Amino acid sequence: MIKQMNISFILFTILNIIGCKPDEGPPKPVENPSPIIWKKLLSKVPASSLNSTPIYYNETIIVGKKEVSGYMVKARNIENGDSIWQTSLGNTGGFNPLDERFFLYQDKLVLSDGTRSFVMDASNGNLLWKHQSENMTGTSCVIDDYLYKADEVDRNTSSLYRYDLNTGFEEKLFTINRVDYGRNYSPGLLMPVKWMHPNGDEILVLQNRSYGWFTDMEPKMDILAWNLTADSMLWYRERLDGFSSMSSPAISGDKVYFYGDHHAYCINPSNGETIWKYFIGNGPEDDFNTANVLIIGDKLVVKPDSDDMHVIDKETGKRIWFNGETRAGPGLLIEHKDTIWFSSGWVLGIDANTGKKLIEWDNNDRGSWIFPVAHHPTNGYIYTSDARYLYCLDPRYMK
Numbered sequence: 001m002i003k004q005m006n007i008s009f010i011l012f013t014i015l016n017i018i019g020c021k022p023d024e025g026p027p028k029p030v031e032n033p034s035p036i037i038w039k040k041l042l043s044k045v046p047a048s049s050l051n052s053t054p055i056y057y058n059e060t061i062i063v064g065k066k067e068v069s070g071y072m073v074k075a076r077n078i079e080n081g082d083s084i085w086q087t088s089l090g091n092t093g094g095f096n097p098l099d100e101r102f103f104l105y106q107d108k109l110v111l112s113d114g115t116r117s118f119v120m121d122a123s124n125g126n127l128l129w130k131h132q133s134e135n136m137t138g139t140s141c142v143i144d145d146y147l148y149k150a151d152e153v154d155r156n157t158s159s160l161y162r163y164d165l166n167t168g169f170e171e172k173l174f175t176i177n178r179v180d181y182g183r184n185y186s187p188g189l190l191m192p193v194k195w196m197h198p199n200g201d202e203i204l205v206l207q208n209r210s211y212g213w214f215t216d217m218e219p220k221m222d223i224l225a226w227n228l229t230a231d232s233m234l235w236y237r238e239r240l241d242g243f244s245s246m247s248s249p250a251i252s253g254d255k256v257y258f259y260g261d262h263h264a265y266c267i268n269p270s271n272g273e274t275i276w277k278y279f280i281g282n283g284p285e286d287d288f289n290t291a292n293v294l295i296i297g298d299k300l301v302v303k304p305d306s307d308d309m310h311v312i313d314k315e316t317g318k319r320i321w322f323n324g325e326t327r328a329g330p331g332l333l334i335e336h337k338d339t340i341w342f343s344s345g346w347v348l349g350i351d352a353n354t355g356k357k358l359i360e361w362d363n364n365d366r367g368s369w370i371f372p373v374a375h376h377p378t379n380g381y382i383y384t385s386d387a388r389y390l391y392c393l394d395p396r397y398m399k
Helices: 002-017
Strands: 036-041 055-057 060-067 070-077 083-088 102-105 108-112 116-121 127-132 136-143 146-153 157-164 170-177 193-196 202-211 219-227 232-241 250-252 255-259 263-267 274-279 293-296 299-302 309-313 319-323 334-336 339-343 347-351 357-361 382-385 389-393
Touching: 055 102, 060 389, 108 136, 108 146, 116 146, 157 202, 170 219, 193 250, 232 263, 250 293, 255 293, 293 334
Parallel strands: none
Antiparallel strands: 036 389, 055 060, 060 070, 070 083, 102 108, 108 116, 116 127, 136 146, 146 157, 157 170, 193 202, 202 219, 219 232, 250 255, 255 263, 263 274, 293 299, 299 309, 309 319, 334 339, 339 347, 347 357, 382 389
């Protein structure tokens, strides 16, 4: 027995000598870990010539950017940022499809600006069709299987068109002029939302952003509803407000929300009447020139050009919360898991339920954080750009 104990003691001593150590516990956590999972250089050209609104599609992140040779669309792997495919649209001049004009519909990537539109297969970058018209304005939207755009001709007429996303077939829907609509104001149709009338008719509800080029040089906001099924005007309401946002209205159920000069409006789409009106403020930046809008459940997010953000009950128009320090002039507002995301020199995340600022991150003042974010659907990572690099970021370490 003594010999066996001695042998055990000797073995224990030898094992300690050659490196076996007692359990030291888990490794100490790294203090202030970087949120940057990876970053990839997008362009060596000046930041002002880069467009990099990111879009998540089927385990890739798709971005667009200008190059000396023309406009380039590129898909990158979400895990490491490596290139999957890239497509050049050729020498497109000043083509710059920002925010809502660079978007995904099902498996189609849609890019549009004032004169040109491109529709691509998001899985491989193949160009499906393109269209160009010199009279088209800069706004566009996709509803169902159609791309919508409007024109303005000599400040006398404005027409709404739509294009079949599968074929590119063009269809003119209607035209308004400055004599029959708007009391001699020059018409400027903006993008619609679609509402289904109780009788089954398809109704487009939109804004006519009129301006008095030939009269008093003042702006005014008219709204209208066009019956697609009957091919006729359902109603036209003049001067809902003065100036107005370029954003499309928002729709939820049987209510449509417009954004005018210092006000948000809830409109009955069946007749154009105001259900409620919410006052934003009377300051010089309490309007909606650059802001976007968002509906989250029972909430309407109202973001003017100032540092303010209002969230109101979309049924009653009553304020739920207000935050006066969210930064001015955001790009596209995005909601993900009850957080409102946007970029405005920084990347920001606002709690949609309380208004608390959760994230305000600028990578130590390096880069120009002006592009929207895209979200991975499961792991929580976000993808955005500082105008030179595409980043994959972990929000847990963004403060």
